[in-house]
Amino acid sequence: MTKINTKRHLLACQWVMAVAALAFVIGVSPLRAELKVDITSGKIEPFPIALPDFFGTGGQAQTLGRDIAAVVSADLERSGLFRLIDRRAFIQARSSLRIRPKFPSWRQINAQALVVGSTEIRANGQLRVEFRLWDVFAGQQLVGLRTDTEPRNWRRVAHIIADAIYKRITGEQGYFDTRVVYVAESGPAEKRVKRLAIMDQDGANHRYLTSGGELVLTPRFSPTAQEITYLEYRGGQPRVYIFNIDTGQREALGDFPGMTFAPRFSPSGKRVIMSMAQDGNSDIFVMDLPTRRVSRLTSHPSIDTSPSFSPDGRRVVFNSDRGGRQQIYVMDSDGGNPKRISFGNGRYATPVWSPRGDLIAFTKITQGEFYIGVMRPDGSGERLLAKGFLVEGPTWSPNGRVLMFFRQPRAGAGGGQPKLYSVDLTGFNEREIKTPTAGSDPAWSPPKR
Amino acid sequence: MHWKILVTVIAGLALGACETTSDNAGSAQGSGSAAGSGSSSGSSASSSPQVSSLAPGGVPAGSQEDLVTNIGDRVFFGLDSVSLSAEARATLEKQAEWLRRNQGVTITIAGHADERGTREYNLALGDRRATAVRDYLVALGLDQNRVKTVSFGKERPVDARSAEDAWQKNRRSVTTVN
Numbered sequence: 001m002t003k004i005n006t007k008r009h010l011l012a013c014q015w016v017m018a019v020a021a022l023a024f025v026i027g028v029s030p031l032r033a034e035l036k037v038d039i040t041s042g043k044i045e046p047f048p049i050a051l052p053d054f055f056g057t058g059g060q061a062q063t064l065g066r067d068i069a070a071v072v073s074a075d076l077e078r079s080g081l082f083r084l085i086d087r088r089a090f091i092q093a094r095s096s097l098r099i100r101p102k103f104p105s106w107r108q109i110n111a112q113a114l115v116v117g118s119t120e121i122r123a124n125g126q127l128r129v130e131f132r133l134w135d136v137f138a139g140q141q142l143v144g145l146r147t148d149t150e151p152r153n154w155r156r157v158a159h160i161i162a163d164a165i166y167k168r169i170t171g172e173q174g175y176f177d178t179r180v181v182y183v184a185e186s187g188p189a190e191k192r193v194k195r196l197a198i199m200d201q202d203g204a205n206h207r208y209l210t211s212g213g214e215l216v217l218t219p220r221f222s223p224t225a226q227e228i229t230y231l232e233y234r235g236g237q238p239r240v241y242i243f244n245i246d247t248g249q250r251e252a253l254g255d256f257p258g259m260t261f262a263p264r265f266s267p268s269g270k271r272v273i274m275s276m277a278q279d280g281n282s283d284i285f286v287m288d289l290p291t292r293r294v295s296r297l298t299s300h301p302s303i304d305t306s307p308s309f310s311p312d313g314r315r316v317v318f319n320s321d322r323g324g325r326q327q328i329y330v331m332d333s334d335g336g337n338p339k340r341i342s343f344g345n346g347r348y349a350t351p352v353w354s355p356r357g358d359l360i361a362f363t364k365i366t367q368g369e370f371y372i373g374v375m376r377p378d379g380s381g382e383r384l385l386a387k388g389f390l391v392e393g394p395t396w397s398p399n400g401r402v403l404m405f406f407r408q409p410r411a412g413a414g415g416g417q418p419k420l421y422s423v424d425l426t427g428f429n430e431r432e433i434k435t436p437t438a439g440s441d442p443a444w445s446p447p448k449r
Numbered sequence: 450m451h452w453k454i455l456v457t458v459i460a461g462l463a464l465g466a467c468e469t470t471s472d473n474a475g476s477a478q479g480s481g482s483a484a485g486s487g488s489s490s491g492s493s494a495s496s497s498p499q500v501s502s503l504a505p506g507g508v509p510a511g512s513q514e515d516l517v518t519n520i521g522d523r524v525f526f527g528l529d530s531v532s533l534s535a536e537a538r539a540t541l542e543k544q545a546e547w548l549r550r551n552q553g554v555t556i557t558i559a560g561h562a563d564e565r566g567t568r569e570y571n572l573a574l575g576d577r578r579a580t581a582v583r584d585y586l587v588a589l590g591l592d593q594n595r596v597k598t599v600s601f602g603k604e605r606p607v608d609a610r611s612a613e614d615a616w617q618k619n620r621r622s623v624t625t626v627n
Contacts, residue, residue, distance in 0.1 A: 238600065258576070259572065262569040365567075
């Protein structure tokens with residue numbers, strides 16, 4: 001499962017075992033058709049769910065029970081697919097919930113599902129969390145999970161619970177136990193200070209990774225989410241670097257005469273694809289990380305940039321103005337068979353292949369407006385999902401259902417302050433992602449492997 | 450005259466330049482006012498102040514101020530364009546002549562774009578613009594080894610407003626004395 005770091009790995013392993021144990025003891029009910037939300041079909045009626053505070057005995061357990069319920073609720077609500085039922089409407093007392101829900105009293109307030117959880121601080125200081133997701137109308141349990149972990153991991157526990165609920169109800173992987181790296185911006189636009197920053201997808205555990213002394217741009221996660229590749233102007237020279245999140249070490253990728261930029265990891269994590277500018281011409285290259293060997297993929301007297309691998313690693317989508325205007329092209333991962341796929345009005349840029357492989361997200365500029373959109377890898381089915389004076393830089397949620405991007409409003413003196421946003425693939429449920437300062441260039445952590 | 454101030458400025462510049470360009474002060478043929486002649490001539494003793502010529506306007510010859518004040522440090526580009534206008538070429542011809550006069554000077558050309566493009570494309574565009582300027586200067590006789598290029602894309606506007614006149618100012622290349 002996850003390889004984010006050792007701590008995360010351990011936690012995940014405990015979960016796997018707990019799930020197996022609970023599945024054996026409690027059993028998991030078969031899915032009922034009416035409890036499935038189809039999230040591919042555009043605007044949907046949010047799914048009504050009741051989520052009382054988790055039941056905890058003792059001060060710390062009680063506080064954690066309340067905090068975990070709040071984080072799970074916020075995750076589900078932000079997805080736009082769930083409606084949290086007002087707790088003042090609850091009829092059954094929380095204390096009696098632990099025995100067994102009185103389903104009629106939850107049906108009465110139109111809850112379709114009910115989440116019942118408990119928290120306990122064990123004699124060894126570990127936090128034990130259990131939760132069950134109930135189908136209120138069938139009176140059946142849909143999911144049951146237990147975990148033991150350090151109390152300080154409570155937020156991750158909450159996100160994992162939210163992921164389990166999301167998965168059971170929608171049939172898709174959850175994306176709540178994920179992180180976002182982005183560029184935090186401060187100061188006047190003429191000498192904007194930019195720092196790499198990382199946070200949980202809900203904005204918690206925010207921390208800066210760089211000091212702001214050097215200009216940094218376009219961070220992207222490795223497949224293990226332990227490293228970030230990005231552009232830094234160290235010593236005044238723009239170059240691609242790899243940053244290790246746990247150690248804080250950074251390393252330049254090669255020493256080339258020209259600027260290297262627009263980096264992304266390959267799906268295997270063994271290669272970084274990027275642009276290199278030589279004598280005014282930007283082409284696409286790929287570096288094999290173990291050997292540091294560099295291969296050229298494009299050789300064209302035009303700007304070729306913003307490359308992104310398909311999830312199977314066999315193709316690359318990129319941006320080129322070889323046809324006279326910026327368009328999106330797909331080629332084989334060795335540079336063969338480049339084919340233009342975008343043909344609409346305007347300029348197309350920053351293509352990013354979905355982790356599911358089915359779509360390519362892009363930035364489009366037409367008639368003075370910027371758009372975030374998606375199209376199929378053959379260029380068909382273009383849909384525009386978000387719009388603005390300047391929107392740019394889409395990044396996929398690991399389940400390929402949500403896009404994050406940044407938007408910068410038209411500016412007076414002092415410059416525009418960009419902010420991060422997310423939007424569903426359906427084009428609905430656009431939300432601002434709150435950050436301590438202005439933010440741009442978001443990158444969502446990749447699917448867990 | 451603000452003699453004291455001038456001397457202080459010159460001494461400061463000379464000290465700053467000491468480690469890299471000791472030939473700078475000697476070769477500068479300032480057609481200029483004041484200074485230059487008197488006091489202790491620039492020797493190897495690092496403690497004694499070096500003296501530079503002054504270009505018109507009372508700035509040290511071969512300095513960034515000289516370039517900005519007397520020549521023009523930047524040229525502008527059309528929307529999504531890298532071609533050099535007649536005005537841009539005229540400025541660069543003056544820069545080339547100035548660089549011939551100030552042989553010790555090495556420069557960096559920074560290419561910039563306006564905010565109406567995507568970040569990565571604009572980095573490439575800035576690189577193209579800086580290279581177009583470099584190539585023109587080299588064609589006019591500048592030694593390749595005296596010039597470096599860098600692109601800032603849309604990261605360093607001079608005018609941060611979202612307006613056509615601001616974008617025109619931001620689509621530029623700027624020559625900086627190293």
